[in-house]
Amino acid sequence: AQSVTQLDSHVSVSEGTPVLLxxxxxxxxSPSLFWYVQHPNKGLQLxxxxxxxxxxxxxxxxxxxxxxxxxxxFHLTKPSAHMSDAAEYFCVxxxxxxxxxxxxxFGSGTRLQVxx
Amino acid sequence: EAQVTQNPRxxxxxxxxxxxxxxSQNMNHxxxxxxxxxxxxxxxxxxxxxxxxxxxxxxxxxxxxxxRKEKRNFPLILESPSPNQTSLYFCASSFMPGQGxxxxxxxxxxxxxxx
Numbered sequence: 517a518q519s520v521t522q523l524d525s526h527v528s529v530s531e532g533t534p535v536l537l538x539x540x541x542x543x544x545x546s547p548s549l550f551w552y553v554q555h556p557n558k559g560l561q562l563x564x565x566x567x568x569x570x571x572x573x574x575x576x577x578x579x580x581x582x583x584x585x586x587x588x589x590f591h592l593t594k595p596s597a598h599m600s601d602a603a604e605y606f607c608v609x610x611x612x613x614x615x616x617x618x619x620x621x622f623g624s625g626t627r628l629q630v631x632x
Numbered sequence: 633e634a635q636v637t638q639n640p641r642x643x644x645x646x647x648x649x650x651x652x653x654x655x656s657q658n659m660n661h662x663x664x665x666x667x668x669x670x671x672x673x674x675x676x677x678x679x680x681x682x683x684x685x686x687x688x689x690x691x692x693x694x695x696x697x698x699x700r701k702e703k704r705n706f707p708l709i710l711e712s713p714s715p716n717q718t719s720l721y722f723c724a725s726s727f728m729p730g731q732g733x734x735x736x737x738x739x740x741x742x743x744x745x746x747x
Contacts, residue, residue, distance in 0.1 A: 520674075525672075550735055552738075558740065558741075559636075559722065559738045559739055559740040559741050560722065560738040561738075562735045565735055606674060606675070610736075619677060619690075619691075620665075620667075620675075620677070620724070620736060622667075622674035622675040622676075623674055624672055624673060624674045625674055
């Protein structure tokens with residue numbers, strides 16, 4: 517069975533400082549991994565995805581993530597936080613869990629606060 | 633513009649009164665699914681559909697029904713809503729596995745309150 521653990525439920529940073537949101541996963545197969553962002557009262561927007569190509573993945577708005585198979589991690593980073601980055605972030609693993617079924621398993625989310 | 637459209641965005645209803653939340657996508661995706669989002673639990677899959685007339689249970693299907701009569705539409709039906717179904721619901725669509733592991737596209741969400 518696949519699972520996703522987001523290690524921090526809340527992260528607070530100052531504007532202009534680096535962001536690190538941590539994610540560990542488990543999967544029986546070779547998963548695809550995603551980070552989604554959810555702004556207040558909005559739907560989920562894809563930030564970036566890993567699908568077994570380059571292990572360092574660049575996404576929108578300056579975010580990137582590195583897939584580390586040995587550590588089963590897919591941490592999200594950004595060099596310099598902006599006020600508009602304040603949102604909830606979800607790490608997601610996508611894998612086949614049976615005949616035809618593709619399951620997206622979500623982490624419980626990390627709420628990022630950016631202080632001025 | 634590629635999008636998944638859910639309606640309504642907000643709904644308050646009473647226990648036992650049947651309701652339907654609609655979902656429509658314009659990307660010709662085969663795969664559609666419904667999720668509910670609850671604090672501290674992330675998103676959990678309710679039902680999914682691999683194509684027209686093909687649906688199956690996800691992780692938390694109790695109290696819900698779905699139908700897939702057309703490729704673009706995937707409504708979520710609560711025959712007799714109860715307060716524990718108060719939640720934020722998302723519809724998602726994507727291409728099928730094996731056609732490239734593309735991402736899922738999500739609707740804007742429906743906030744349902746059952747009193």
